[in-house]
Amino acid sequence: MSSQIGARLIGVGAAVPSAVVTNADLQRLVDTSDEWITTRTGIKERRIVRGNETATGLAIGAAKEAIAYAGIDPGAIDLIIVATSTPDNLYPSTACMVQVAVGATRAAAFDLEAACTGIIYAMAIGQQFIGSGTYKTVLMVGVDIHSRFLNWEDRNTCILFGDAAGALIMQATDGENEILSTYLRADGSGGHLLSIPNYGTAYPFSGEEPPKAMDRYLKMNGRAIYEFAVHAVPEAMRASCAKAGIRIEDVDYFVPHQANQRIINAAAERLGLRPEQIVSNLEEYGNTSAASIPLALRDAVRRKQIVPPATCALVGFGGGLTWGAAIVRWTASEHIANGEAG
Ligand code: ACO
Numbered sequence: 256m257s258s259q260i261g262a263r264l265i266g267v268g269a270a271v272p273s274a275v276v277t278n279a280d281l282q283r284l285v286d287t288s289d290e291w292i293t294t295r296t297g298i299k300e301r302r303i304v305r306g307n308e309t310a311t312g313l314a315i316g317a318a319k320e321a322i323a324y325a326g327i328d329p330g331a332i333d334l335i336i337v338a339t340s341t342p343d344n345l346y347p348s349t350a351c352m353v354q355v356a357v358g359a360t361r362a363a364a365f366d367l368e369a370a371c372t373g374i375i376y377a378m379a380i381g382q383q384f385i386g387s388g389t390y391k392t393v394l395m396v397g398v399d400i401h402s403r404f405l406n407w408e409d410r411n412t413c414i415l416f417g418d419a420a421g422a423l424i425m426q427a428t429d430g431e432n433e434i435l436s437t438y439l440r441a442d443g444s445g446g447h448l449l450s451i452p453n454y455g456t457a458y459p460f461s462g463e464e465p466p467k468a469m470d471r472y473l474k475m476n477g478r479a480i481y482e483f484a485v486h487a488v489p490e491a492m493r494a495s496c497a498k499a500g501i502r503i504e505d506v507d508y509f510v511p512h513q514a515n516q517r518i519i520n521a522a523a524e525r526l527g528l529r530p531e532q533i534v535s536n537l538e539e540y541g542n543t544s545a546a547s548i549p550l551a552l553r554d555a556v557r558r559k560q561i562v563p564p565a566t567c568a569l570v571g572f573g574g575g576l577t578w579g580a581a582i583v584r585w586t587a588s589e590h591i592a593n594g595e596a597g
Pocket of ligand 1: 287370517
């Protein structure tokens, strides 16, 4: 809307655990093969938290990298939104832990849950706060450690996910608005297709039967999620481009949620995108849920696949079911501190 204050992305960052788990490692746990995993998903390896590594620690790492990229004083951050489905605690929120760790003393902070679409939801909220003039600088983090919620004896699910955090910083601008559109959708009727049960209200105090360990694992109908994703991604892309007033052909780079290379390729084909427009680092990190879009963007910027200025379509989909997209102009160069890359 023309009366709104414009916003732009000024920083990106990510953090991943140090331990690499390869397809060969998984072959020792379940009846699978590197060939099956590679051809069905495109994943070769993933990072998994070990020892005292936590979702909070990864979120802080990603936030610090994004702050350094943007070259801002953490005290300037007005709002921190952490998108996660796998927080270390129900409270305090991960966002509050990030707030204290990065020294964003003035910032309001909260978590949101929209599964793998979480970072897109966070961007839409950030844009609203900036657009209304309430806040100037918003830090958005997506973090998930699905490894803690996987059944490592279930080959259908344990091969897909990796742990990571990714972060973005959005700021008000006097110049041209660079968040061209955000688009959010949800359909709770498909909630059962991808879920992680909680020990919360579903298991009241009076329950005779304590929940079995199996009840806390991620459950997925892979075929149904595949079908959902290959329809939801093109739909979100078309709707968000229309909202932004641009054509699909005007998009330079497609930065989809990194769930599965077959989903990404099928969606890209439906949209008529060229292979060089597709951003993917799935091979290295697997499906990192709420972290995957900023992690993929960070890597594409680092390896200079995305060179500013570029129009990027960030497209998410996941549990809920949720899906959505953000069309952004990426113009942010890495901040140079004291003559060196910050
Ligand atoms: N290794 C070897 N064989 C396997 C494995 C494995 N890791 N997993 C399943 N199989 C077997 C199955 O048991 C089945 O065997 P059967 O025919 O003897 O019963 C066979 O492979 C085929 O199984 P399908 O489920 O039909 O395989 P499909 O081709 O559909 O691929 C996959 C499965 C990769 C999960 C696919 O459905 C998919 O990509 N779905 C989307 C999953 C996804 O991305 N989820 C997360 C997205 S949303 C989010 O990010 C939160």
